[in-house]
Amino acid sequence: MKIYFARHGQTDWNIIGKVQGTTDIPLNENGIAQAQLLCKNLEDRDISFEKIYTSYQARAVKTAQIVDEHFHTGYEIVRGLEEMNLGLFEGHTWDEILSLYDEEHKLWLSNKRYNCTPGGESYQMVMERLFKALDYILGQHDSSSDKNLLIISHGAVIMTLLAMKRNIPFEQSHTIEVDNASPIEFSIEELEWIRERL
DSSP states (O other): OEEEEEEOOOBHHHHHTBOOTTSOOOBOHHHHHHHHHHHHHHHHTTOOOSEEEEOSSHHHHHHHHHHHHHHOOOEEEOTTOSOOOOGGGTTSBHHHHHHHSHHHHHHHHHTTTTSOOTTSOOHHHHHHHHHHHHHHHHTTSOTTSSOOEEEEEOHHHHHHHHHHHHTOOGGGGGGOOOOBTOOEEEEHHHHHHHHHTO
């Protein structure tokens, strides 16, 4: 069994560079098209999956619904897969954040894994809730099966896994690109290796 993570399709806030976090912004027309392209991408790569799991946020649920309409595997909303809570940073561009919350931003940057955004979460907190969600998800399936799972989540959530997998410090996490609606593969063994380092 492999776990494929995919970020939701594009939103209007993605285009203008506003931090979304817990703010529930819907897909735009391009985001809907990206979700449809995700289906083609999965087919072209011959990736089959047993079920879709998704964050509760509208942009992720809509992406999951579009994929489900194509593959008819069913989807389930699971708490813990949602985007990082970025607190006071949400609704602002990064330039605005530097202007409005310069000291808070510097403090966060000084230890991005463990320091919370003002009124929000740390990356460590995101990883801990993510792995609780994964425990639930994997508990529903036989991990020795050749069937795969698809998880629709968010940029910061997937970035944490890639940073851990690649041994990239969280202070350099901005170098990790997580494209909208593009599948990223993790083996069960890779996820367990990451878990051991939490």
